[in-house]
Amino acid sequence: MALDPHAPETRTRRQRLLAPWRRLVATWWFRQSPSRQDRLATLGPLISVLLFLAAIISAFWYLRNEEIERETESVKRDTEIAQQQIRLRLIENQEQLVRIAREVVTRQIDAHEFSAQAQAFARERPELTHVTWLSAKRERRSSVGAAGLAADGLMSADGTDPSMPVANQSNAAALAFDAAKERRQPVYSGPFSDANGTTVFQLHIPLIDRGGFGGVLIAEYTVEALLRYYVPSEVSTRHSIAVLDASRDQVVSSTVTPMPGQVLRRASLVHDVPLAPALNGLVLRGQGWRTSIGLINNALFWLVLALAGMTVWMLLGTWRHMRRRTQIQNALTLETNFRRAMENSMLTGMRAMDMDTRITYVNPAFCAMTGFSEADLVGRTPPYPFWPADRREENARLLQQELQGKSPSGGVEVKIARKDGSAFDARVYVSPLVDTRGKQTGWMTSMTNITEAKRVRDQLSASHERFTTVLEGLDAAVSVLSVTPPELLFANRSYRLWFGADPAGHALLAGGQLMGTTSRRGGLDDGADEVDDYSGLPSEALTDMGSDPREVYVESLAMWFDVRARYLQWTDGRLAQMLIATDITMRRAAEAQAALQADKAQVTSRLMTMGEMASSVAHELNQPLTAITNYCNGMVSRVRADSIDKEALMAALTKTAKQAERAGQIIHRIRNFVKRSEPQRQPAHAADIVEDAVELAGIELRRRNVAIHTYVAQRLPQMMVDPILIEQVLMNLLKNAAEAIDNASLPTSRRHIELRVVPKHSAELGGQIEFSVTDMGPGLPDEVIARMYEAFFSTKADGLGIGLGLCRSIVESHQGRIKAENLYNGSLVVGCRFAFTIPVTITPEHLRQDPNPGAASSAQRTEPTTP
Structure with missing residues (x-):
């Protein structure tokens, strides 16, 4: 056996590459806590079993899918083979019929010779029911039945044969005849049932004679024969081949015939192709069934799944048990640490004693209070070292009282001595220590330093x-x-x-x-x-x-x-x-005195206004009085001369009475304006107040040669005001405007004042009526606008400075607001505008403007008169 000389070198290089990863994994593992290592060690087998189960399921699933794909490919292949065989047969028949049609058109054969060729053609093709020659007028020239026999009774024109393309009908044969006549090419008809109830379809081949339509050759096929003779036996043995109608709901013919009354089980594998080259809506369907059992019915699969589930359940139980033990261990550790931390962090000193009053435990707070260490105190019996020498008998008596349960619930206040000799006040509580069996094993004492609390x-x-x-x-x-x-x-x-x-x-x-x-x-x-x-x-x-x-x-x-x-x-x-x-009795008295002074100031202001207008009032009264004197002197002279009749005397007396009435009205208005009375709120109309104010101010305006333009909007609501006070405000504003115009010696084009009264509404203030006085005078400096409402501030050399301040008080007492602003033309001041508002209830009808303000009955215009 040959050895690879490079194997040790390869192994060394692999170990060198894996060494950093091994060190990284080892470092990560040892950084984990023991409890986490236990959890990971338990989860490892669980994960392995789950991965094994997933692999088994995946393998079963993969094999099943592979088998389904193979069976699907087999069905598809057999269906396409059957389609190809049928297609080749139909194309071959169509070519033979086209050749015969060509001979018919060229008159190479007649009806007798056509019958001979058609018989030979049909004898070799069992799928044909008949071959028929029809003229252009749908007349049967010749017809040959199945097996090549002559059939004179076929294709009758009496309307009983569905295979006959009768004119003006919409059956499949007639539609195919019309299509062949129109397209001048072979046409397949749709499927239909012939006179015998067999599902057939026809091939119509047009006869074109010198560009004209000369009839058709009809070859009628049975669907059942096409499947029987031209689907290969090996294909029909493996799978079921069926022909369906266009809706794919009805089986026309099939290679598998079910038993009577039995319905075939729906195939799980299906492949559909059109019945080419007919393309008349018929569908060739191949059907197959899976032979293997499913994944759910596989016993081996369930056995593996059960074993894996049992293993997972056991691992989960083991992991849950270990986690519960770990949790209990952690809880016990946390509880111990918590109690130790609580005892060490408490400011209350804790001391435990057994039944013989021997100290068995002290916490750090107790040692810190007394200054003694734990070794100095544990094991000691009374008298304890932290008892003052002069109070040992008293502390021993209190200890016995506490052990007998006779101490008060609020604890006992004692004196405690520190190790350095100093003492402090403490409150001590004693309670029995009971074990798990309910038996008392000692006493627990808690001690609190109350020195600071007493201080x-x-x-x-x-x-x-x-x-x-x-x-x-x-x-x-x-x-x-x-x-x-x-x-x-x-x-x-x-x-x-x-x-x-x-x-x-x-x-x-x-x-x-x-x-x-x-x-x-x-x-x-x-x-x-x-x-x-x-x-x-x-x-x-x-x-x-x-x-x-x-x-x-x-x-x-x-x-x-x-x-x-x-x-x-x-x-x-x-x-x-x-x-x-x-x-605040003195303050209320002072406020009442101030209110009385304010009322007097209002009357004084009106008297001052009339005083300033005294010469104008005298001039105004002089005119009616002079007229009365002249009328009386004239009547006396004419009476003495006995030159006056009754009508002339009556006319002169009427004129004298009108002049006297005019003088009386002037005096009455002045008297109502200046008389002293308590402020009285009453319903009033803005038009009446404006009329009285303009009538009084007109004397001063005519004296100063100043015109006034007045506009009072119609449909104004009533106001709850003191009319004399509002009239006083208007008089003051009009008089100030006239004085500003006169003192500035303005030309006639600018010697006019505009008084407007209109309704307004805002979300902040609600409904209100605005009175505005606009003049074309020189305006007011900014510092004057800032201080104009201050008490006793005036721009006039002889002014008292109570006019505008009083106007502001009157307006604000009616819950209104007053403001002043200069009018500008660019940066040039061209006038001044004073406006004040009185709150009222405004409706949409009041806010609707007058259609023609200049013609309104409440609009007035007063022109100046030469004094």
């Missing part, structure tokens, strides 16, 4: 005293009332001075807002039904919720209080309400 408690007591001292010194009344039951928990000196120790004062200041209580007097229930203490809210949410300040008037004390309330958690856990009530 904090003393500090809290001192802080509480200081806090109480501060609350007692406040000028405000501070009270705390529990929600359930209503009990006064705290009241400072001011509260006790005003309300005594009665919780009714707290309820009076709270205004019935204390949740969970009904109306109470003197701490007694008034008999009302009990309600939910917190109205469904948790106490934590109530303590975070404050309340808005309220002003409460106490009639019995004739005092006003500013009350602020909030809920808090009392020291014992109860929900309570705290009130801080500050005396």
